[in-house]
Amino acid sequence: MTDTSCAEILREYGPFAGAGHIHGISFDGSHVWAATGAQLLAIEPEGGSVARTLAAACDAGTAFDGSHLWQITESRIDKIDPHSGEVLASIPAPGHGGDSGLAWAEGSLWVGQYRERKIHRIDPATGAILRTIESDRFVTGVTWVDGELWHGTWEGEESDLRRIDPQSGAVRERLAMPPGMGVSGLESDGADTFYCGGGPSGKVRAVKRPVRAGR
Numbered sequence: 001m002t003d004t005s006c007a008e009i010l011r012e013y014g015p016f017a018g019a020g021h022i023h024g025i026s027f028d029g030s031h032v033w034a035a036t037g038a039q040l041l042a043i044e045p046e047g048g049s050v051a052r053t054l055a056a057a058c059d060a061g062t063a064f065d066g067s068h069l070w071q072i073t074e075s076r077i078d079k080i081d082p083h084s085g086e087v088l089a090s091i092p093a094p095g096h097g098g099d100s101g102l103a104w105a106e107g108s109l110w111v112g113q114y115r116e117r118k119i120h121r122i123d124p125a126t127g128a129i130l131r132t133i134e135s136d137r138f139v140t141g142v143t144w145v146d147g148e149l150w151h152g153t154w155e156g157e158e159s160d161l162r163r164i165d166p167q168s169g170a171v172r173e174r175l176a177m178p179p180g181m182g183v184s185g186l187e188s189d190g191a192d193t194f195y196c197g198g199g200p201s202g203k204v205r206a207v208k209r210p211v212r213a214g215r
Contacts, residue, residue, distance in 0.1 A: 076201065120133075154199070
């Protein structure tokens with residue numbers, strides 16, 4: 001059974017100067033990182049101002065492993081020094097250019113494949129696929145929080161956040177986004193907030209994570 005509710009939008013940030021599209025989203029504990037195609041923006045989560053930028057090729061998902069940023073661009077995933085912007089290493093992306101979301105959890109990268117409706121767990125050293133989870137919708141952003149796997153969807157005019165069973169891929173919970181609000185990138189702050197990229201709107205949105213019994 002799937003619990004369905006409407007997403008509660010807490011805040012909106014942007015659009016930002018020179019950033020016409022938001023792709024990947026991540027959070028380093030202090031700043032929300034947004035991939036805009038040619039640069040990564042570090043956004044203050046309270047006021048929404050841009051604290052700094054990094055020049056980087058960044059046309060899809062973004063992740064933070066506690067020390068480094070990981071960024072999908074074209075058919076590869078770059079490991080980036082968040083201070084200098086230097087690319088330290090690169091691995092092949094499993095979708096060979098059809099990749100979308102990116103998350104870091106349990107020592108691995110988790111990569112969404114948009115049209116293939118899949119999420120792959122991959123080895124961050126080699127890019128080798130360790131296992132695959134099937135979804136029933138196009139996969140945009142991906143995030144883990146408290147052992148829960150969530151991903152964004154965006155098909156036509158409909159977009160939502162979905163909590164899925166990490167073994168079977170079955171949908172356990174669904175947050176429907178308001179009309180006209182799509183989800184490109186997705187990240188959790190590790191607590192009660194999701195950060196969602198808004199694609200061509202150029203915006204980032206903070207969405208309330210639902211409170212359930214036992215959490």
